[in-house]
Amino acid sequence: MPALICGSLAYDTIMVFQDQFKNHILPDKVHILNVSFLVPRMRREFGGCAGNIAYNLKLLGGEPIPMAAVGQDFGPYRKHFEACGIRLDQVREIDDLFTAQAFITTDLDDNQITAFHPGAMMRSVESHVRDVHDVSFGIVAPDARAAMLQHAREFAERD
Numbered sequence: 169m170p171a172l173i174c175g176s177l178a179y180d181t182i183m184v185f186q187d188q189f190k191n192h193i194l195p196d197k198v199h200i201l202n203v204s205f206l207v208p209r210m211r212r213e214f215g216g217c218a219g220n221i222a223y224n225l226k227l228l229g230g231e232p233i234p235m236a237a238v239g240q241d242f243g244p245y246r247k248h249f250e251a252c253g254i255r256l257d258q259v260r261e262i263d264d265l266f267t268a269q270a271f272i273t274t275d276l277d278d279n280q281i282t283a284f285h286p287g288a289m290m291r292s293v294e295s296h297v298r299d300v301h302d303v304s305f306g307i308v309a310p311d312a313r314a315a316m317l318q319h320a321r322e323f324a325e326r327d
Contacts, residue, residue, distance in 0.1 A: 170231040172300055174319040175218030175309025176289050177236040177245060177259065178268035183207035189275045207273060214245050216268060216289075217309035226254050233258055233303060235295050235319070236311070239266040239288040260295055262288040286312065297322035 185205045192203050214223070222232035235258040238245070242261055249256055268289040272282045292315040297306060308320045 169304040170233055170302055171225060172233050172235055172258070172297065172303040172306040173218045173221050173225070173309060174235045174292070174295075174297065174306065174315065175221065175311045176216035176268050176292075177214075177219040177234060177238050177242075178216035178270060178289070179241075179245070180213040180215035181210065181269065181271045182213060183210045183271075183273045185273055185275045187275060188277050189279050189281070190277075205273060214248055215270065218307075218311070219245070219249075221307060221309055222249070222254055223252065226252055231255075233300070235259070235292075235297070235300070237262055237288040237290075237292040237295065238268075240264070242267050258295065258300060260288075260291070262291055265291070293318055298325070 185207050192205070193201065216236070218234045218236050222234040225232040233255045237260045239261070240263050242259075245267065246256060265288040266285065268287045269285045270282055272280055274280050290312050292312050295315070297319050306323045308316055308323065310316070311319075
């Protein structure tokens with residue numbers, strides 16, 4: 169029973185700051201914030217809501233079909249999904265953009281500072297649910313706002 173999963177595919181770069189942000193971000197100086205954190209530990213994970221849902225659905229024996237827009241750096245993610253047996257025919261690669269990416273820095277108190285680059289995700293509105301016919305159900309996961317609205321509307325219009 170194939171499931172179309174509309175949403176983001178992203179890289180998550182996760183870093184740990186071996187101190188507390190509060191020791192470096194001074195409340196009375198926040199209007200002139202200029203800090204840098206040494207983060208000796210870092211890892212890169214495959215993420216994005218559609219990616220996480222597709223991966224876990226596959227682990228449960230499902231047939232996920234992610235629908236997303238990705239960038240020129242999608243190669244490692246593509247290899248990962250191919251090794252998992254996840255279909256990629258509804259994933260559009262945009263050559264002049266990067267795949268969506270989150271950069272997450274966590275301190276010793278589990279506070280986080282995150283920067284998010286949407287990249288190719290902003291072009292996911294160019295993919296259409298109505299063009300995919302071999303699915304039994306669908307999921308609209310977090311993505312570019314216009315794409316989420318469009319994909320939800322297109323699912324609602326299906327017979």
